[in-house]
Amino acid sequence: MTDLDGNFDVIIFGTGLVESIVAAALSKAGVKVAHLDNNPYYGGNEASLNLDELASWADSRSTSSENPETVFGYLAAQRNKFFSISRSSLIPDHSRHYSISLAPSLIPSVGPLISSLIASGVSRYGGYRLLERVGIYSSGSGLQNVPGSKEDIFRSSLSLIEKRRLMRFLVFASGEFEGSKELQGYEQTAFPEFLKSKFSLTHEMMDAIVYALAFCSSDTDSTLFALTRLRSYLRSAGRYGASPFLVGHYGGLGEIAQGFCRVSAVNGGVYILDKKAKKITTPSSTSGDKFVVQLDDIPEPLTADVLVTAPDQIFESLHLPQVQDTPSSLLARCIAIIDKPIPFPPFLSSGDGSSEGETEWASTTGDEDADEPSLVPGAPSGAHVEAPPIDTSVIIFPPSSVNGGSSTKAAQAFITGAGTLSAPQGKYVVYLSVPILDDEDPEPLIEPYLGAILSLAYASEPLFKLTYAQRVSFPPSSTTDQSSISVSPAPPPHLAEISDFASSAAETLYFRIIDILKLRSPQAWTTESSGGASEGGDVFSELKVPMWPPLESSREDEGGEE
Structure with missing residues (x-):
């Protein structure tokens, strides 16, 4: 870090x-980005951790200390978000x-994330x-x-009448149902009531559809x-296989x-992990017009035109106006290894030799032009071959x-095995996971579901x-009076x-930050073209900055600063 150029567009x-x-998209657009994190790992609240790291994560959020707050108040924010923590003492x-x-x-097979994965090259x-199964x-x-899916329905043990009713509903739910006679007057009705009234579905079938x-x-x-949520899932089926969903490897x-951090680094992003900001000076309190960030153990300050922060990493001296949260709720969570x-x-057999477990999905390995997941044939499963264990369900x-x-409330169990490289x-x-009330202890409520899984x-x-x-x-994402500071929303x-x-x-x-940068330095976001006398001379036009420019030949295996 001794040669670090501390001047950035965005921190x-x-x-x-x-x-x-956001960091990857900005870096690919030519914006100079510094990306910081209090943690020694990537991912924040979406991180993937090994068991030792997970135990450390849990202990740091459940152990009281004399001065739990960091400069950012990060640990205090984390303890407010994650609490009532209990774990096994022995690590496998x-x-x-x-x-x-x-x-x-x-990950829905059709949707914003899969589009970003492909367009950015992160796939x-x-x-x-x-x-594999629900x-x-x-x-x-x-x-x-x-x-x-249609194939699943015909291979199920449902009666012929039940299959017809379920197929009729799924065709309806995957179409343009807004304004339909079936939906009219039922938009705000409880979903099970609609299913029973309009499609005569049994209680068991309604539970399957609703939950x-x-x-x-x-x-x-x-x-x-x-219905809107269900339609997006139904339309994802068939892109990569019968299931609408993909499961990412390594957590x-x-x-x-x-x-995405790797893409940012390859395109010039600078990464500093496991360092805390001890001071942030805002433009209004300096003679300059940039934020000045001083990090622990790094003598050179960092400067930037724009700051972006995760909700739990907000620096207190920024004095952001309080954003009124929507009423919070609680989830009881359990992570177990079996x-x-x-x-x-x-x-039931489909009669064409196909069966569950027929295919699995893997990454593209070494093929720079193949940006979508590739289909890899798995072991065939005939009448006399035992099907492999279900790996994702x-x-x-x-x-x-x-x-x-x-x-x-409904509880959900998501199971992954060695096929996802997570175990x-x-x-x-x-x-x-299961929603709980404020005064409920998570462990007693989660135990019956864990017991059912073990059974x-x-x-x-x-x-x-x-x-x-x-x-x-x-x-919501912050729209503060200080337009050069943005608080990213926490995904539900x-x-x-x-x-x-x-x-x-x-x-x-991303587009909000680009607009701010354009306002601060208009000349940096314009392009000049020659014009004749009739056109008034040279013409200046605003640069268009897409979220993901077309991919070039891959440079993604080298470069980046850290």
């Missing part, structure tokens, strides 16, 4: 997914072979696998498959809201955030489906368990929405 605090996408062997996500997620760095659990019938296809957390979600979003797969019931627990569980061979990471896997105890509560609030921890929310929020923030 970004936090390497969460939103901030990392091969702890560094795990990649645990702080923000487990499914070259990661691997992806199709979500199941729904009840104490009476156990684990049942949820058909999410396992539309990913609603309760039966009070409005029909229009649920998912944390690895993806690091990929050593047995969860057996799903088989689908989601299990939904509707309200009142488990004794001792929530009677009003050693034969081990599985289980992510459990399904024929396992007695998890090898490792971490439970905690997460505060969920949705503050919704299993199927967090990735696309982050990408869309990053795009909005």
Whole structure:
């Protein structure tokens, strides 16, 4: 760092997914970016950590200390967001072979994030696998498959009438239903009531649609809201395979955030991790017109025209006006390691030799022109060949489906194995979550669901368990009086929405920053062209700056400063 040129256009605090996408896009647009983080790792609240790092993360947020606040108040903000933390004292062997996500997620195959991954070239760095199964659990019938495609429906054990009704609904839900006679007057009605009234679906089928296809957390979600979300998932099916969702390797979003940071570094971004800002001077309090940032252990100050900060890394001296949060809610979360797969019931044979587990998705390796995930044939599964264990799955627990569980909210379990490179061979990471009330202890409420998972896997105890509560609030991106300071929005921890929310929020923030930079230095964002006398001489026009310019031949394996 001794030769660091400390003058930047933009300084970004936090390497969460939103901030990392913004950093990559700005760097590719020629903006000089410094990207900082209090943490020694990339990803912020979406980071992927090995088990030792996860234990350290949990301990630092649950252990009281004499002076818990950093200069940024980062640790205090983290302890307000993550609390009631309890973990196993013993760490399993091969702890560094795990990649645990702080923000487990499914990536829709069609949507803002997958578009950004391809357009930016970040898809070259990661691997992806199709979500293999979605199941729904009840104490009476156990684990049942949820058909999410035409092929699944015809291979399911539903009766012919049920198949026809379900197909009719899925065709409706994947189309342009706004203004339809079926929806008229039901837009704000509870989704299950609409399904029963208009499509005569059984209670079991309604549960599958509401909780396992539309990913609603309760039966009070409005029909229009649920249908809109469900349509986006249905339209994602078929792009890479039957499932609408991809699962990222190495923990998912944390690895993806690091990929965007890599693109930023290759295009000139400077990265400084594990350093705290001890002082930030605003332009109004200096003779200059730039922010001045002084970091611990780095003598040279950094300067910038624009600051961007994650919500939990806001520096107190910036005196940002308080943004009124929407009412916060709480999630009970559990991360558990088990050593047995969860057996799903088989689908009926389709008669064409195909079966579940037929294909898996991997990254492009070494092919610079192939920016989408590539389809790799898996082992065929015929009538006399045992199907491999399910490596990626989601299990939904509707309200009142488990004794001792929530009677009003659905719980979700997301399971990943060695095929996603998130665990050693034969081990599985289980992510459990369920909404809770302010006065509820997360551990007793999460235990019945973990017990059901262990029972399904024929396992007695998890090898490792971490439970905690997460505060969920949705503050808007800051539009402060100081237009040169932006606070990035925190993505909601919704299993199927967090990735696309982050990408869309990053795009909005990117164009806002570009507009600020254009206002501060108009001459730097114009281009000159010669004009004749009739045109009044030389012509100056504003440069157009797309989010992702066309990819050039790859330079992405070299370069960058750190």
